[in-house]
Amino acid sequence: MSINLLKFRVLKDKSARGIMLILTGLSLFILVAMGAGLYWKSTTILSDQSLWKLLSSSEWSPMKGEFGFFSFIAGSIYVTVLSVLIALPISLLTALYVTENAKAWVKKLLFPVLDILAGIPPVVYGVWGTLVIVPWIADSVGPKFVEYTNGYTVLAGGIVLSIMIIPLLVSLFVEIFSTVSKDYKDASASLGATRWQTSRFIVLRKALPGIIAAIVLAISRAFGETLAVLMVCGNVINIPRNLFEGCYPLPALIANNYGEMLSLPLYESALMFAALVLFVIIFIFNLLSRILLQEVEKQFKL
Incomplete structure (x- = not known):
């Protein structure tokens, strides 16, 4: 048996x-x-058409057979980078406060709010951005920097997208910071370090690989966002010269045109190529980030 x-x-x-x-x-x-x-x-x-022409040209006229994707790629990169630059310091400082300084009632209040924000559909963020952020940029912020802007800009897309990824980053950072051993923090405090010095030189240092992984995940999430960005970026085919001009990210291009152009094989193929470019960019970025992450882990011997 x-x-x-x-x-x-x-x-x-x-x-x-x-x-x-x-x-x-x-x-x-x-x-x-x-x-x-x-x-x-x-x-x-x-x-x-040649791959170089498709990626380097900004001419977009499907009826004439002109398919240049450079402006769409640039728009996606601008919006994504701006959103991460806005969201990263807010998320890091919020997560540090929650894990190192916040009282229990603050945590009980914050985590449900983050869950709600993370669960809100992108279309709601898009509508909110259209009703609040776009007029704010057009009426208050834009006139201080440029002669005219309608509010549907790279800045609007970056702000809306940053608000969308903040809950994700804060949740990930809180989990990552919580794994740092209390022994390191106690040793730092025993040497006379303040809470901020402990957070800066101990918590952030030990959690650096996890921070990098979280940022990569947030960038991948932001780069492929479609609906919210589509509603606030203006969908203007050009390479933005500043934050107060419109742009046309790759996901918005696919969402706006795919269903209507299935009868044109070359146009359909061009949209599939746009999806392939998006796929390859995210794949390469994640691959490079994994290599960087391994080097950081070796450096800090984690």
């Missing part, structure tokens, strides 16, 4: 290991299948 039980446990262990291996392979297969599918759908435009 004991031998049969042992055989059953070994069989169950092998079965569980095999199932996990299959599911892991399935995850990798989905990633490869997505990339291959987007590339296959993009072959029409790639055979018609």
Whole structure:
């Protein structure tokens, strides 16, 4: 009986290991299948025009066969970088306060608020941005810096997107900071360090790899955001010269045009190429960030 039980446990262990291996392979297969599918759908435009021309040109006139994606890529990068620059210091300081200084009632109040903000649909953020942020930029902020702006700008997209990713960053940072051993903090305090010095030189230093991983996740989330950005960026095909001009991010291009242009094979292929560019940019960025993360972990010996 004991031998049969042992055989059953070994069989169950092998079965569980095999199932996990299959599911892991399935995850990798989905990633490869997505990339291959987007590339296959993009072959029409790639055979018609060179890759360099598609990526370096800003001319966009589908009826004339002109498909330049540079302005769309630039718009996506501008909005994403701006949103992270706004959200990162707010999220870091909020998470540090919550983990190092906040009282229990503050935590009980803050976490439900973060959950609510994280669960709000993007369209609600877009509507809020259209009703509040866009007029604020057009009437109050913009006139101080430029002669005219209608409010549908890179700045509006960056602000709305930053508010969308703040709950994600704060939640991740709180979890990361909570893993820093209390022994390090006590040792720092025993040497006469203030709370801010402990947070700056101990907590942030020990949590740096996790911070980098959280930022990468937030950038990936922000770069692919569609609806909220589409509603506040103006959808103007140009390379923005400042924060008070409109832009046209890649996700907005796909969302705005895909359903209407299925009857034009070259246009459809161009939109699939836009999705492929988005896919490749996020993939490369995550790959480079993993390499950077490994180097940081080696440096700090975590």
